[in-house]
Amino acid sequence: MDNILNIRLQLCDRTYPLTVNRNEEETVRKAAKQINELYLKYQSTYPGRDSHDYLAMAALHFSRENLKVKTDLSDTKLAESLLAVEKQLDGILEQS
Numbered sequence: 001m002d003n004i005l006n007i008r009l010q011l012c013d014r015t016y017p018l019t020v021n022r023n024e025e026e027t028v029r030k031a032a033k034q035i036n037e038l039y040l041k042y043q044s045t046y047p048g049r050d051s052h053d054y055l056a057m058a059a060l061h062f063s064r065e066n067l068k069v070k071t072d073l074s075d076t077k078l079a080e081s082l083l084a085v086e087k088q089l090d091g092i093l094e095q096s
Helices: 022-045 051-095
Strands: 004-011 014-021
Touching: 004 022, 014 022, 022 051
Parallel strands: none
Antiparallel strands: 004 014
């Protein structure tokens, strides 16, 4: 039970009560800060829109970043696997 924290986060124009693991608190707060910063950026870049529009644009931004990281990670793992197979094949060819 000591591992659980009840915190309050300010996201955009609202406060949200959350229950988080103690070891995740910093990450959750950093994520909220990033959302708020992007929200304010979109608000100043596209004035006069609804707050849901700014949140939707922020969500799209972070989703796109997440997909890019996953793709890059997948490509890296594939490249590592191919290099390992290439080394094995080189070893086999050297023995022949």
